[in-house]
Amino acid sequence: MITNSAGGWGEDSRSGSSRRGSRLLRLGVLLCTLMVGATAQQAIDPQTQAPPPPPTPDTSPMNSPPPATPAPTSVQNAAQLTLLAGKSLVLNTTERIKRISITDPEVADAEPVTPTQVLVHGKAPGEVTLLIWDEQEHPRSFDVRVEADVSDAAGEIKQLFPNEPIEVKASRSALLLSGHVSSEGVAKQAAMVAETYSKNVVNMLTFGVPAGQEVLLQVKFAEVDRSAVTQLGVNLFTPGSGNTIGTSSTGQFGGFTISQGNVTSTTASGVTSTTPTNQTNINLTNPLNLFLFRTDINAGLVIQALQQKNLLQILAEPNLIAANGKESSFVAGGEFPFPIVQPGQGFTAVTIQFKEFGVRLKFTPQILPNGNIHLRVAPEVSQLDFTNALTISGFTVPALSTRRADSEFELQDGQSFVIAGLMDNRVTNIASKVPGLGDIPILGNFFKSKNAQKSKTELMVLCTATVVSPGAIAPPLPKFPAPFLDKDKFDQGKPAVVPKPPAGGGK
Structure with missing residues (x-):
């Protein structure tokens, strides 16, 4: 039973192995058939093969080979060209031109006129970029600026x-x-x-007015004795009796001579005779006194001539500078004590105040946008007047004789003006008498004498206004011929000063 069973299992094993082998054989034959069929199909129909990978697209321009060097991507290194609208220029190159390109033809246009020249024409204001390629495809860039014709x-x-x-x-x-x-x-x-x-x-x-401008005012205060001028004017042309022919030769501000002429007479028959007058010539050493009030003569030269005749006195000649819109003042004179009585309880107190007198000037300039100078000037001349003095508590207080003007006007840079007409008319009565006899009523008038002196002076203020500016660079300081306290020069041959050691030996 056991042997049969074993033999039965052996047959089943052999039959199973044979079936597996046949399956493997058939599978191998099928694979070989498929491989041979695929190879034969490829040889018969080549269109059935797998498609190749898609080619890389060509981004280069059509009908033109790729450039040897890449086109510039920035205009930082581009050359600059500037031309006016409606104008043209010719651009020369060393290489032969193959093609050109411009970014905006509405602003500028470019066209080759020769193989090495490009004509650039500006149309409207703006900026464009011009590219030029040579035959080796080397590009060159230009920044073209078209400006308006001004x-x-x-x-x-x-x-x-x-x-x-x-x-x-x-x-x-x-x-x-x-x-x-x-x-x-x-x-x-x-x-x-x-x-x-x-x-x-x-x-x-x-x-408007630029910042930092200032006004320089050159002033002359002069006092003219008009009574003396009037006297000269009356007596100047009194050469004497008889017919006179006057000739003058002044040169430049010199004296002149009025020569006495001859008397010429003509009879009815036509005979002319000349008779000398035998009068001496009149020499005038300073003719400028004749032209004191003429406007075509420089005032400064007239003043110098009058000073020689003691007819004019210069009181002050200040030069003042004021910033635009600021006030500037000048005072030349002094102060006198002025007592002020202040009554109190049982006593009288006297305080002293000081009053200014002399030559005073205040002016305020304003530079206008058109360059003219608007000026406000207030000149004043005052002097002590003891004729009208007062006596207060035993103190003699003089009065002040003041001539003042306040004027406001406009003038150009460098022009001058004159303020005149500040008159001072004084009458001084001087009485002399014999002591005792002059005090007798009625008869005392025979022992008295009176003298009335009249003086007439005029104050003139001559001013010149000029616009000035502060200097931008400070002037250099003066240089010493030798260095200040040069040790080698000033201490030569002297022993050096050795400092003393501290007390205690430096311990």
Whole structure:
């Protein structure tokens, strides 16, 4: 039973192994058949093979080979070209040109005229980029700026405003006006003129008075004795009796001579006879006294001539500088004590105050936008007058004789003006008498004498106003011929000073 069972299992094992082997054989044959069939199919129909990978697209321009070097991507290293709208220029190259390109043909246009020349024409204000390739495909970049033509606008503005420093420039597509003008009206009018040439006008004109300007006032206070001038004017032309022919030869501010002429008579028959007058000539050493009030003579020269005749006295000649809009003052004189009585309870107190007298000047300048000077001047001359003095508690207090003016006007830079007419008329009565006899009623008039002296003086103030500016650079300091306290020069041959050791031996 056991043996049969074992033999039965052996047959089943052999039959199973044979079946597995046949399966493997059939599978191998099938695989070989499939492989051979696939190879034969590829040989028969090549269109059934797998498609190749897609090619990389070519980004180079059509009908042109790729450039040898890449085109510039920045205009930082590009050359700069500037031309006016409506103008042209020729650009020369060393290599033969193959092609050109410009970014905006509305601003500028470019075309080759020869193999090595490009004509660039500006059309409208703006900026464009011009690219040029040579035959080796080497590109070159140019930044082209087209500016507006401002020559016509600048010429018309200069003609309309010749005294105004107006500068006209082109800024991209606009006209730029810059500078400092005298008034706001000038700035607006210049902008209106510029708008006729361009729709875009940038008005940067400033107006008003520049900062830092000052006014220099040169003043002369002079006192003229008009009575003396009048006397000279009356007595000057009194050469004597008889017919006189006067001739003068002054040179330049010199004296002249009035020579006595001859008497000439003609009879009825036509005979002419000349008879000398035998009168001496009259020499006038200073003819400028004749022209004291003439406006065409320099006032300074007249004053110098009058000083020689003691007809004019210069009281003060100050030169004052004031900042624009600030007041400046000048005083040349003194102060006198003026007692003030203050009654109290049982006693009288006297306090002293001081009053100024002399030559005083106050002026306030204002520089106007058009360059003129608006000036307010207040000159004053005062002096002690003991004729009208008062006596207070035993103190003699003199009065003040004052001549003052306050004027406000406008003048140009460098012009002069004169303030005159400040008159001082004085009458001095001097009485002399014999002591005792002069006090007798009625009969005392025979022992008295009276003398009335009249004086007439005029104060003249001559001023010249000038606009000045502070210096930008300080003047250099004077140099010493040798260094200050040069040890080698001043201490030569002297023993050196050795400091004393501290007390205690330096311990």
